Amino acid sequence: MMETINSSKQAIELEDKYGAHNYHPLPVVLSRGEGVHLWDVEGKRYYDFLSAYSAVNQGHCHPRIKNALIEQAGTLTLTSRAFYNDVLGPFEKYITAYFGFDKVLPMNTGAEGVETAIKIARKWGYEKKGIVEGQAKIVVAENNFHGRTSTIISFSSDANARKNFGPYMPGFVRIPYNDIDALKSALEDDTVVAFLVEPIQGEAGVYTPAEDYLKKVAEACKSKNVLFIADEIQTGIARTGSLLAVCGNCTCEGHCERQSTYIKPDILILGKAISGGFYPVSAVLTDNPIMDVIKPGTHGSTFGGNPLGAKIAMTALEVVRDEKLAQNARRLGKLFRDRMQILVDKYRILKLVRGKGLLNAVVVNDSPDSSTAWDMCxxxxxxGLLAKPTHGNIIRFAPPLVMTEEQLHDCCDIIEKVVKQFDNR
Structure with a gap:
């Protein structure tokens, strides 16, 4: 019989006893969510400033997405790709038009999306670029976070993700992030097929590159016939104040292929908020000359492209467009960074604030080995505000994009109250 949870202490003890200890959560047990708020088992309300690592950009339990889930769940949820279904085609047409690509390959999790992009790039390298099979290399950035599968940790610089999980897969070259000269040097190797990068390194601490970095990346890759792969699993779907981080300063409601600030990657990876937090959906988008290397039997997933996920994703993207969440993220993001900069200037416990849109981080003026950022969280x-540290002394702040200005200022007041307490220690 399923156990009923009556207290936070009970829930934490159950997880500790029966679950793998692969996460270190804050000691808060959540039981309900709506919009920008979460409630714990005891009924205390919190502002959510993590958004499930940007998976709930549309807010918790958005009613439109919920209704789409309920309707489709009562009609058809899964067929596998052994058969056609009447939702996948409309989803594929919708999302390719939305982002301006010819083709999409739908999967489930973000890590699956990255794995899919890697496979496509390698196959393209052998069949279209003419690289000898088994020799293809993919360039990645230091301090990247693309997931934790065996392939992905092979090129991670995170010791916790890598240690004792080898042997590691060859074929990856790490270079410094935001260093165009290092990329150009790496691209001199004729066996390089792709450069895989996060437009903003979220997990590393919300590191934003130079304004012209992505433009130069695209130009360098094109000059060497190398695929530019943008991992927008966390930065996409309006989080950074535009539909995609590669959109620059554009807040158009659909894809912005014709906008001068848009840098179109050769392969785009999406996940997280593409389904508004209701169901795992990821997608890899590219154009025909690249996607055409994928043939029956070369890649797939039982759940990839299922009608339930497809319907949810279409509705989640409609919400982003109809509620102008990119525009809201841009406006509130500037307000947030302005408020945080006041705190940085006023309190010595804070070192700096950085970010874009509503993906931001505050760096605590203490060692990464200290517990200060954790204690502050x-x-x-x-x-009444939930946030989480990353890399020891960095606190990431990423609320749902449906937040109002009044709510944002309320949250900034909470943050200042806590910062002041730690600054006086």
Missing amino acids: LKLAEN
Whole structure:
């Protein structure tokens, strides 16, 4: 019989006893969500400033997406790709038009999306670029986070993700992030098929590159017939104040292929908020000359492209467009960074603030080995705001994009209250 949870202590003890210890959560047990708010088992309300790592950009339990899920769940959820279904085609047409590509290959999780892009790039390299099979290399950035599968950790620089999981897959070259000269040097190798990069390194601490970095990346890759792969699993779907981080400063409601600020990657990887937090959906988009290397039997997933996920994703993207979430993220993001900069200037416990749109981070003026950022997040939770540290002394702040200006200022007041307490220690 399924156990009923009556307290946070009970839930934490159950997870600790029966679950693998592969996460270190804040000691908060959540049971309900709506919009920008979450409630714990005891009924305390919190502002969500993590958004499930940007998976719930549309807010928790958005009613339009929920209704789409309910309707499709009562009609047809899964057929496998052994047969056609009447939702996948419309989804494929919708999302390719939305982002301006010829083809899409739908999967489930973000890591599957990255794995899919790697396979496509390698196959393209052998069949279209003429590289000898088994020799293809993919260039990646230091401090990347693209997932934790065996392939992906092979090119991770995170010791926790890598240690004791080898042997590692060859064929990857790491270079410094935001270093165009390092990329150009790596591209001199004729066996390089692709450069895989996050437009903003979220997990690493919300590192934003130079304004012209992505433009130069696209130009360098094109000059060497190398695929530019943008991992927008976390930065996409309006999070950074535009539909995609590669859109630059554009806030158009659909794809912005004709906008001068848009840098179109050869392969685009999406996940997380593409389904508004209701169901795991990821997608790899590219144009015909690249996607045509995929033939029956070369790649797939039982759940990839299922009608339930497809219907949810279409509705989630409609919400982003109809509610102008990119525009809201841009406006509120500037307000947030302005408020945080005041705190950085005022309190010595804070070192700097950085980010774009509503993907931001504050760097605590303490060692990455200290517990200060963690302790601050515990105190923020006590005051009704949920955030999480990354890399020791960095706190990431990424609320749902449906947040209002009044709510944002309320949250900034909470953050200042906590910062002030730590600054006086």
